[in-house]
Amino acid sequence: MRLSSSKHLTLLVLAAIILIAPFGFPSNFYYRIGSLIFVNGLAVTGLVILIGFAGQISLGHAGFAGIGAYACALAPQYLGLHPALAMLLGTALSAAIAWLIGRPILRLQGYYLAVATLGFGILVSMVLANEAPITGGPDGHEVPELGLRKLLETIGLDLSNAQFWYAFTGLFLLAGTWLALNLHDSPSGRALRALHDSEIAARTVGVDVTRYKLSAFVLSAVYASLSGSLLALMNKFITPDAAGFLHSIELVTMTVLGGAGSVPGAVAGAALLTMLPQVLTVLQDYEHMILGLIMMLVMIFMPSGLVPSLSRLLRGRT
Amino acid sequence: MPLLRVEGLGIDFGGLRAVDNVGFQVEPGEIVSVIGPNGAGKTTLFNMISGAYQPARGAVSLDGEIVTGMVPHLLARRGLSRTFQNLQIFQKMTVLENVMVGCHLQERASLLADLFSTPASRKRSAETRAAALKLLERVGLDCAADKEASSLSYGALKRLEIARALALEPRILLLDEPAAGCNAVETEEIDHLVADVAKSGVAILLVEHDMKLVMRISNHIVVLDRGEKIAEGRPGEVSRDPKVIEAYLGVQPKEAGGHALG
Amino acid sequence: MLSVENLRSRYGRIEVLHGVDLDVRSGEIVAVVGANGAGKTTLLRCISGVQPISGGSMVFRGEPLQTVSAHRRVALGLSQSPEGRQIFTNLTVEENLRLGAYLFSDARVETDMAEAFALFPILKEKRNLAAGGLSGGQQQMLAIARALMARPACLLLDEPSMGLAPILVAQILDVVKNLKALGITVLLVEQNAYAALQVADRGYVMETGRITMSGPAEQLIADERIRAAYLGV
Amino acid sequence: GATVSETGPASSLGDPEAKTLRMLVEEINAAGGVLGEKIELVAYDDAGDPNKARTFATRLIEDDEVVAIIGGSTTGTTMSIMQVVADAEIPFISLAGAIEIVDPVQQWTFKTPHTDRMACAKIFENMKAAGVTKIGMISGSDGFGASMHKQCLQIIGDYGIEVLIDETYGPNDADMTPQLTNIRGKEGVQAILNAGFGQGPAIVTRNYGQLGIKTPLYQSHGVASKAFIELAGPASNGVKLPGTAILVANLLKQDDPQYAVVSAYKKAYEEKTGSPASTFGGYAHDALRLLVDSIGRAGKAEPAAIRDAIEQTKGFVGVTGVVNMSATDHLGLDLTAFRMLEIKDGDWALAQ
């Protein structure tokens, strides 16, 4: 009971922040930052499930984001699909690919898994960059308008483009967070966390380790894919960078900075790493040094990540 | 029909015959102990029976079904459960959650149901929580339920493993040195616990160096030395067997101290 | 030789040692007994420096220990065979032993190793195999042998008999007695309280982070409360 | 406002661009600014990431309330900024090469660099004159290389030239001898064309020398500074490429229309930064000068007026070339902006 109430509290706080924050927004730019945080937060929530719960590291999840993004770019053009359907198609495709490659890849452990997923991510971004006639190559590809905003307008809900995306991605993040929180304290979530600590013990109590790992992998791929699709639709333009190695690393960094096993940590990590570069622009040339420094400091003083370390601190006080 | 039957089981590591041609059987409700000097192959035998190692030779059958080298989670579904000599605790989970994972087979449901936290999934979680709490009480860890497992002392962790293994509601339970790290009084508690479990019809296979415990509760003892079975029988017979005394108990078991005198 | 005064230690916010006092005189065997979770292991970890203390003091051979880091305490003559064995699983048995004598590189390392092999012949047999492949009891032997390799003046043993076959338990206790003969001091934590008190000169009883009783070993063995709580007789 | 790729994979483009912008703004303000007001430059580093570029463009418009944006060092970043400026109705001058930026013409987007297609055309003209009909091509797989590769292939047929072998390399590859060996082994190749920027062309040129290949080597305008000659070493002798006036500033005749602009910029930049001026800095130079010029002509610093003024630019002399914009041409450069250069004795020379 105690756990489930803390689950609702997390959701409530998150929803409140999403709802209240706009009152302090001086311009559309802040809505954009907000939606970027939500989009990243969604992908990171998926990684919390994979890395934080199941303990399986992936350095290639941007690959799934790329698949989701390019589905929204290409499916409307080549298959005439509505962007929303393209998003679903991308999700299904990511899930299918994750399921296919997950079987062999997840037999690997630790860094070996990391390098295998890294290879996958690089393959995806390479295909996207090199198959220029189809994907537009490194220069990127246009993405059609989702059209939902227009639809909302007709029913009298008039939002600016930035506001719409803020709300839309915010809803996705809330849903993603809700699911992840549910999972954490469910039988499946326990099985995942158990196999993280000891695969052999998890097996002996009857956990089908292979299947659960695969489920977590597919689930996190779905999160990443949705996040990629949302980004593409929001930007109406996408380049292979979305699938790139650096983006994968960025996602993992967000996951760990926020607190690998913590669902609210995902949002915190995404927020930190999305906002920092914006804040640090005032430092001009020192921007990168300070960014690196902050990452190191967070890990030194909050080794288990922002949210777990801070909440431990708060609990210590009371 | 015996619940567990082991025949001609063997495995090698490099050039070493860690276990060779070992066979015995366990009936429901029976406590069979496997004893033998360090490195005799007891843990390895457990690892083969429970699917952690693939045996090179021989067969294991559970309730008549051949389960040789079957993956552990399928064995778990058939009612086989174990503890580990080298503790395998879910360190980052709470003590209670550790035991709840032990209930995995009863509580598992589709991933989707869990993601959406369906009422059925929540209900199952609540049930396992209650069951797990009861088990913790049984091993005396109920007061530590919400602690992180990594914060328990060694002896407490041993008991936590037993609770987790019991959570599976096994038909056969493999215990690898459950009393190691427990003092005489605590050992006696484990003794009662094991006897209790056996009484409810669960077959128990026990590895233990505490001879007092072994002699007291075993129905049957298998003695291994250098991977081979050197003796088998009732506690009384085995403890008088000169081969066993020489290889394992020491010339004058009564004076040897050790757990025997606890 | 070793004196511990009002020692406190905590894991995070939870204090588990609430002011422990303990003395070990040179050449003595001192046993500490107590139930699961009493804090025996924590006490030993504090003494060898791998567990931070939050209060109190420790003096070893006249030197305050608090400010000495763990690896330097080994140089001072403290060596521990830890709970859970803590061997280097990825290294070979021989490498484990060699590292036990990490601080030395003289000829005596060889003879010490030969002695360790004589004590536990199985280790010699397996000297070139990864220590992680040893059976539980063999690992326990390795942990004890490794601690001896450090040529301790004071040896800290945390449940040395755990997982050992009865013959070996007897042998380990013999070893402890021999060490005493060699002038080595031993602080022994044992669940097998009866056996431990039999070889010990003095004993301490620990309960939830405090010393509740102490005295000559024979006296403790005879004590009714102890017999009921720890010896099970 | 500006967002360029000061760091990241395109930093060899974005860095001189940013430096140029900062330097010029200082210069212009020291000279009294435009319309009697000082101009203020807000420059962000998008690290070559289109997503970041878009965020910064939004920020420039929404937060910094700029009247015009310069930037987008790469095609990808430019494309994502174009979406934003179109919505916000802010004039935008891109610094990237792709033809898609101005074809079809987008109301609010302009650009100063010649398109890659023009570079290709210049090269092919030269090849054709030399009687080359069959070439081997090797391109970087990054945005620059891929874009130029694509545009070259689109027009190559017009010159009766054929690509017999088409190789690529990654942006950080350390050795291209396998690709060059293949080109060398290909029967009938009369010239080699390398489309790329950064370290690639230098390594290609070194490997070309190492393998003792004799067929002439053409580089692209991505090889845009003196440093290339140093990095590529002696093998660079005889390499031909389409370059802008800036590379051969000292060879320009006094009566060349660009002489004054080019030498002034080059001198100022090199004094200020201590590093040699490059084509890319020139793009930024032109963009800012063009913008300032247009604001002056517009008579007020309002986006729409500025846009119209940019579109009406005629005879503007930049570092890159002479710009004549129109409603159908948001680039305004022609092939004369490129000069065919050849490396001789470790320095640039005008090719015959």
Next chain:
Amino acid sequence: MTELLQYVLSGLTVGAVYALVALGFTIIYNASNVVNFAQGEFVMLGGMITFFAWQAGLPLPLAAALAILAAAAVGVALNKLAVERARGAPVVSLIIITIGASIFLRGGAQLVFDKQLHRFPAFSGDEPLVIGGATILPQGLWVVAGAATVFALLYLFFTRTLTGKAILATANNRVAARLVGINTDYMMTLSFALSAAIGALAGVLMTPITLTSYDLGVAYALKGFAAAMLGGMGVPAGALVGGLMLGLIEAITAGYVSSVYKDAVAFIVILAVLFAMPQGLFGRKSTDRV
């Protein structure tokens, strides 16, 4: 035939570069199980510092020595100021620290140095050596020799010296290492210094071939990491063989198959190897039992 030989020579050159970077990962990994993502920055520092010292008038060998020392100092600082302070942090957190350090060092390099590409002269000239019709640069031989030497030294270090074993012990069980008297902090510092020095040496040796700039670290760290995993992380022989194999695969694919997907082929080979040998070619399986 010449073609094949040329591909092989090219592959060996590039492979040796990867191998050198991969070897740099070995020590820190062996001391802490951390893959140091800032390893590429050490490579960058090696090249950049050498270049600038050389340009400032120092003789090349001196400049190189200075660069290696300076990189080692940076490595020590990284350990002392960051990694050591995060004692007890999980391995992933330590990895993020190294990623942060990598961003920090890159940012610093772009300030202290510049953003240009640089190169200094090859040690034994640029005249290619011709072997059976194929060519290799003398500097390529330097890189190969460097990789071979570093491999040999590391191999001896980890198999023959007590300090090498102490480093392995530190990663294997930190508490136990302290209990036997190993100064684990010192071991970490030493391993960072050595790793950084090896990285910088790689930078010094390869810059005449690959050129250097403030941002080349990531790309080489990535390739070096892949090579190390292919061979088995932490094993010097694995780093050497993994690096050379990766270089050869790339060169031969570029030569015979397609240069577009040469990196793809390389990763597919890595995946294939890992599926067959989950610990890489030379990797040790952890021997923990249950």
